[in-house]
Amino acid sequence: MKRLFVAVNILIYAFILSAVVFVMILSFSPSPIFRFPPEGVSLVWYRKMLGYGPFWDSMGLSLVIAAGASLVAMALGLPAALAVVRYRFPGRDLLVAVLMAPIVVPAIILGVGLLMLYTQFFVHTLHVAVNGTVPGLMIGHVMVCLPWVVRVLIAGLQGADPAVEEAAMNLGARPLAVLWHITLPLLQPALVAAGIFAFIASFGNVELSLMLSVPGTSTLPVVILTYLDNYNDPSVAALSTVLIAGTTAVIVIADRGFGLAKLI
């Protein structure tokens, strides 16, 4: 019974990892399709991927948008999380529900709504052109990041003992000093985790970018999607392997420094 349970578990883990693992394997294949048994190892797709300009242009844009969106989401999310955990005020439960709403609403629907708002209301009523601009994209990405930021920061704040803050307050520290010298240092691991989650949520987001970007301002996942539509060769697999390696490195480093695993 126990052995059967372990075997079933291993199969399910294999299922969860299979898509990512086979993308990595294919990236080293000499032929554009998967062959069994394999015919050898080659870096031809890495070379092709390095030479394809749009990948690198859009990666730069994706990094800028992800960094900007996570920073804004942190700036909005930290005070909101503080308010939810440390304060009592009318509409608090409603606020928690609303903060989580962008998770429940499919990203593509939010994207469609924003697109309509941008192209109709903003242009014709406010005379501001936001659609297809980097700020316009970034606003959408902030909405995608915000629930993850708030969720991680709320968990982090609930784990930090308010007695320490009260003690500092009783000893005469001003609220901002308490925030700077007590709350933020206590929250450091949660802040790092929230930042990383937000960054990854934005960097990997396709649905919103698909609705809000125009040919000049496509993010990396949108360019990958277009590339797959047109060429469908393992350059995408090579690029994905590089991205996976990069993300893993960031997470491992963050884990070494801040003990990220405890927060997940």
Next chain:
Amino acid sequence: MRPTNPGARRAVTGGLLALPAACALGLFCAAPLLYLVRYSFFVYVPGDPLATGFTLGNYVKFLSDRYYLGVLGQTLGIGLAVTLASLVLGFPVAYGLARMRSRWRAICLVLIISPLYVSAVVRAYGWLVILGDAGVVNNLLRWLHVIERPVRMMFTPLAVVIALTEVALPFMILILASVIQNIDPALEDAAANLGARPWWVFWKVVLPLSLPGVVAGSLLVFILATGSYVTPALTGGKSVKMLVTEVYQQMTAIYNWPFGAATAFILLAVTLLCVTGFAAAVEGSTRERLGDGR
């Protein structure tokens, strides 16, 4: 010191702290959704970018057309299949995770979460690599001489269900594990000592006690499965129609935005209805079970 003042002042401070996030959400999440609802009542004039007027026609068109109702049906069917598959596959993993010792636990947790760090586009591409006509499964079967010609798996509803299940599983596992963790293992031991077989212990002890996790996980997975675009678009191709792919078509290829808005709103409404209905049904049956005292 006046006793009521600090509390009131704290309420104001709390409200002020929450204000920026609330404004941002109102402007760029609530307002777009409200605008989407308004847009779904606009009259579609081909070639005119600025929609105006008021009509119920977009909804009538959706609800009176067999094709769109079929798309709705397939969306719900795929959502349901993915939810069931995630429950069946997620439960053993979540149970194992919840009862694991700490060192292995961290490793398994990383294995479960790691796909989340990879973009949905890449993972959908991974399923193309595995299930495609020239993919891993077909190659392996041909090499083993099980089949002569490739079996078509890609661009079928099955491929969409498989790919969406892989996307949804980590969420299901994490939610289930967090609930199973809080079930005292002594309860299972007690049942086993009283002669219950492992399946019976699962059915009578573990499953009922983890019901809140089952409900929460199912709701999230159903929302994910019916709401994601990239996975069904890439693994289903043109032959699998879901509401999201239909919305995308209307918005980017046909340019009938009012109808696209109506379709999007129907998706949102149907998901919310299913979700609240399911939650209410489970709550009702739990109350019944508790009420009969056994």
